[in-house]
Each structure stands twice: as C-alpha cells, then as structure tokens.
Amino acid sequence: MTGTGYLIPVSESRSVRNTVRYAVEQATDRAAETGESVTLRFVYPLSKRLSFDEGTGEAEHARSLLDRVEAWADEDLGADTESAVEVYTSLVGTREYLFSPSDYADVLAEYARTHGIDVVVFDPDFDPLGTTALLPPIENELRRGDFEVEKAAVARARRGTLLVRRGTVAQFLGLATISTLFYLLLAGSLAPFELATGTISGLVVATALWGISLTTPIQPAQMAGRVGRLLLYIPYLVWEVVVANLKIAYVVLHPDLPIDPEVVEFDAAVWSALPVTTLANSITLTPGTVTVDVTRRHFTVHALTKDSKAGLLGGSLERAVRFVFYGRSAARIPSPIERRDTETQSDGETEETEEAVDR
Amino acid sequence: MTPREIAILVMTLGGVFFAVVAVVGLIRLPDLYTRAHSTSKSETLGALLALGAVALAFDGTMTTVKTVLLLLFMFITNPTAAHAIVRAAAEQGIEPWTTDEEGDEA
Structure with a gap:
C-alpha cells in the first residue's frame, strides 16, 4: 500500500464525532499536499475475546459505533472530493482480553504495522474501559514503538464532570457498602454505635479508594458466576496444595x-490482571x-x-483459573505443552524443551 | 474425646509437622530460590492448619470468623511475599542453583 495511513482508535466518547472530523481534515490536507492517497483506519479495540463473549453486547455496540464513524467520515469527506482519502473501519483485539495499557498498545501497534501505518491519532477522550485513564500510558507505549502519536485538536469536555460520571456513583456506593459490611462483620454486632461508625468508615474508605478499587463496572451476573466458580476452585486448590506439600515434605526430609x-x-493463556494474579499466586x-x-x-x-515442573506445564491450574474467570468454554484451551509455549532455562543459557525442538 | 477435639488435635499436629518441614527445608536446601519454596509453602500450610485448629477450638464464636479471615489473608499474602522475595533476587541477577554444578556447592 502506498501513501500515508492514519490509525484512529475510537471508543464511545463525547469528542468522537469531532475526532472523526479532525482526522478527515488532516487526511484531506495531506492528500492535497502530497498528491498521494491517504487511508484512514478507524479501529475499536474490543476488551474481550470475541468467541467467549456470550452476550456480544460490547461487539454489537462497537460495530454500531464503527458504522456511525464511517457515516460521519463520508459526510465530512463530502461528495465532491473524488476520493484520495479512503476510510476503513475494523474491530481489533478480538482474539484476546485487553486489560492494561500495554495490551491496547500492542494490539494497536500490530494492526498499524500490518497496514503500514505510522501515524496514530487519538481522540483526547479515548477511554476504552470507561473508568480509568488509559490514554497517556497507551500513547507512551506507542511512541516507544516508533509511531507518531498526535491528539485530535477538538474541544474537550469539561474535566470537572468526571467525578459524577454515570456508573461511578454506583461503584462508590458499592465500595462503601462492602466496606461497611466488612466493618460490621469484624465488629460482630449491629448496635447503633457500630452501625454509625461502620457507615462513616465505609464512606471514608470509599472516598479514598474510589478511583482505585472496583474500577470496572460491576456486572452482577458475571460476578455471581465468578464467585460461584471460585467456591469450586478453592477446595480444588487446597487439595492440590496439601498433596503437593506432602511431596515436598518427602523431598525435604529424604536423606x-x-x-x-x-x-x-x-x-x-489468561489475559487480564486479576486472573493472572490468581494464577501466579496459585x-x-x-x-x-x-x-x-x-x-x-x-x-517465569x-x-x-x-x-512439579511437569505438573505446571500440564496446565491444570491454568485451566482451573480460566474456568473461574471465563467459564467452562475457556477451560478447554490446550495446556502450555500442547501449545508449545514453553522454554526451560538451565545453567543460564536457554535451551528449548524437547517438545519445542521437534518443530 | 469428641470428634471435634480429635480434629483439633490432628490439625495442630499437621501444622507442627509442616512448620518443622519448612524449617528443615530452610536449612537443608541449597539456595535462595529453593529455600523460598520451603518457607512459603510448607509454612503456609502449617499456619493454615494451626489457624484452622484455632477456629475449630473457638467453636462458632466471633473469634472463629476472625480466625477464618486471618487464614484467608495468610493464604493470599504468603505466596505474594515469597514471590516478591524471589523476584527481587532474580532482578539482582542471582543465578539459581542447579544439579549440574553439584561439585562446587557445599
């Protein structure tokens, strides 16, 4: 593909409409300047793996947004500009779970490289998760990957409205309720004094940790499923711990x-922070x-x-963690040995395992 | 003895056994990484069993609830601490001991 390409990640935000207009203007100017064709690629990074997303709510939403973006872009291009500017839209990150800024940056960078794009234009309100500020770290990661990053020059929404954003109040109350209940549990009584101090403490905790804890919107059905499966996982884990402890005791006490x-x-094969932490701890x-x-x-x-090495690469723990967080379908992903994703280090030099050598 | 007392006794003995294994491992194993295995895991199970015995001994009072919570937090924090230590060691570039260099090791 010749010419220049712009990558514009979009999410539902107040300034997305203006970002599209800005990108189209940039592209039109560029095309007029250089006489080459310019491509605009609008992408929506999906936070969930597509195949596991039973409701496909996010994907449908994303597609409708991309359709609107395409319509807006056509509108801005106008009928008269006989197109030096081409517009494409696409979903990215459909094969994995995106959580951290670097996950997003990786997906965007990969897409940009495949399509020969070197300029990334961000909507200043680009906010894929809806609650945490992911944009600055994503921009940094992309700059480090040698991409030119610019922010669309659009009128920004007032920052002051951030705290009363939809959903966040519910999270505040949720956090306060959980803290208060925990306080009452420790207090062990429902006397008026405990209720009063508990409520105050809960509110203080919620105020302090508002932006940190419970940052993703709570989805009761998903939560209930996870907690239920977690209750199945814990006895399994305890059993594994006991059996393996006996083996270690044998090894340690053996002359x-x-x-x-x-x-x-x-x-x-686990994706976001909580499952990775659970697996690492397990x-x-x-x-x-x-x-x-x-x-x-x-x-590592x-x-x-x-x-213990064989047990680890057999992947039963990993499978169990996936079962807890993503449900039964995810548990069927093959183990690390079957995926051939492993390597062994010994003596400081890296040598691949037998399975990998067969390749 | 009631079954509950037997359970308490068995769990306490188990706790002591695994705590002893942790100490023996700490002394016998060759390097930081392998020692982290013994201190983090055998130690966790030992503490869990001991706390479980305590929870049973208090028989359904508030103290039991608190002990169970304590147990839960140990279950989460102990491996995290072990991981932090091991990672710090790895970042300092400490080479793990392997069976190949047996001759050099005391």
Whole structure:
C-alpha cells in the first residue's frame, strides 16, 4: 500500500464525532499536499475475546459505533472530493482480553504495522474501559514503538464532570457498602454505635479508594458466576496444595535431598490482571513452583523438582483459573505443552524443551 | 474425646509437622530460590492448619470468623511475599542453583 495511513482508535466518547472530523481534515490536507492517497483506519479495540463473549453486547455496540464513524467520515469527506482519502473501519483485539495499557498498545501497534501505518491519532477522550485513564500510558507505549502519536485538536469536555460520571456513583456506593459490611462483620454486632461508625468508615474508605478499587463496572451476573466458580476452585486448590506439600515434605526430609531445580518460562493463556494474579499466586502456593516474574502473560517460574515442573506445564491450574474467570468454554484451551509455549532455562543459557525442538 | 477435639488435635499436629518441614527445608536446601519454596509453602500450610485448629477450638464464636479471615489473608499474602522475595533476587541477577554444578556447592 502506498501513501500515508492514519490509525484512529475510537471508543464511545463525547469528542468522537469531532475526532472523526479532525482526522478527515488532516487526511484531506495531506492528500492535497502530497498528491498521494491517504487511508484512514478507524479501529475499536474490543476488551474481550470475541468467541467467549456470550452476550456480544460490547461487539454489537462497537460495530454500531464503527458504522456511525464511517457515516460521519463520508459526510465530512463530502461528495465532491473524488476520493484520495479512503476510510476503513475494523474491530481489533478480538482474539484476546485487553486489560492494561500495554495490551491496547500492542494490539494497536500490530494492526498499524500490518497496514503500514505510522501515524496514530487519538481522540483526547479515548477511554476504552470507561473508568480509568488509559490514554497517556497507551500513547507512551506507542511512541516507544516508533509511531507518531498526535491528539485530535477538538474541544474537550469539561474535566470537572468526571467525578459524577454515570456508573461511578454506583461503584462508590458499592465500595462503601462492602466496606461497611466488612466493618460490621469484624465488629460482630449491629448496635447503633457500630452501625454509625461502620457507615462513616465505609464512606471514608470509599472516598479514598474510589478511583482505585472496583474500577470496572460491576456486572452482577458475571460476578455471581465468578464467585460461584471460585467456591469450586478453592477446595480444588487446597487439595492440590496439601498433596503437593506432602511431596515436598518427602523431598525435604529424604536423606539424599532429591531436588532438581529449574527455571521454566511459559506464556499462560489468561489475559487480564486479576486472573493472572490468581494464577501466579496459585502457582506459588502449589509446592514445588514459585512464580519468579510475570510480564503480562509471560510467566517465569522456578520449579523445585521434575514432577512439579511437569505438573505446571500440564496446565491444570491454568485451566482451573480460566474456568473461574471465563467459564467452562475457556477451560478447554490446550495446556502450555500442547501449545508449545514453553522454554526451560538451565545453567543460564536457554535451551528449548524437547517438545519445542521437534518443530 | 469428641470428634471435634480429635480434629483439633490432628490439625495442630499437621501444622507442627509442616512448620518443622519448612524449617528443615530452610536449612537443608541449597539456595535462595529453593529455600523460598520451603518457607512459603510448607509454612503456609502449617499456619493454615494451626489457624484452622484455632477456629475449630473457638467453636462458632466471633473469634472463629476472625480466625477464618486471618487464614484467608495468610493464604493470599504468603505466596505474594515469597514471590516478591524471589523476584527481587532474580532482578539482582542471582543465578539459581542447579544439579549440574553439584561439585562446587557445599
């Protein structure tokens, strides 16, 4: 593809309409200047993996937004400009869960590279999750990846309205309620004094942690499902911990100390922060394996014995964590060994496991 | 002895056993990483069993609830602490001990 390309990530925001107008103006100017064709690619980063999204609410919403964007862009281009400017729209990030700014940046950068784009134009109110400010870190990541990043020059919505945004009040109340209930649980009584102090403490906690805790909107049905499956997961985890602890006790008390420590690295098929944390903690709890480092989904794990390493790469824990957070369909993703996502480090130099060598 | 007392006794003994395993591991294992295994896990299970025995001993009072909460927090924070230590070591560039260099190790 020749000419210049602009990548414009969009999400539902007040300034999205003006961002489209700005991008179209830029593109038209550029086309007039250089005489080359210019492509505008509007993308919507989906936060959820498409195939698991049972409701597809987000995807439908995204498609309708992209349709509107396309219509707006056509409107701005006008009939007379016999198109040096081409407009495309697309959903990105449909194959994984996006959570952190770097997840978004990766997806956008990959898309931009495939389509030979080097300029990314951001809507200043681009806010894919709806509650946290992801934009500055995404911009930084993209700049580091050698992309030219600009902000659309549009009139911005007043910042002051941020605190009373839709949904956030519910989160505040939710946080206050949870804190108060926990306070009452610890107090162990419902005396008026405890109720009063509990409510005050709950409000204080909610005020202080408003922007940090419960940042994604609460979806009661999803929450209930997760908590229910978590209750199934905990006994399983405790059982694993006990069995593995007995094995470790055997190893430690054995006169010959039959250990074979090794550092294993693998990419886990879990996506957002909470599942990754749960998996990392579960790995650490299961004796024989300690999570050394996690960079997004890349796990570095220290395994004490051959057995524990095999158990880890067998992926049963990983599968269980996916079951808790994403439901039964996600549990069927193959284990790290089957995916061939692993490598073993020994003696400081990296050598691939036998499975990987067969490739 | 009632079944409850037996349960308390068994859990306490289990707790002591795993705590001892943790200490033995701490002394016998060769390096920081392997020691982290023994201190984080055997230790967690030992503490969990001991706290579980405490919860049973208080028999359904508020103290039981609080002990269970304590147990839950240990379950979450212990592995996190172990992970923090191990990661700090990895970032300092400490090489993990492997069976290949047995000769050099004491």
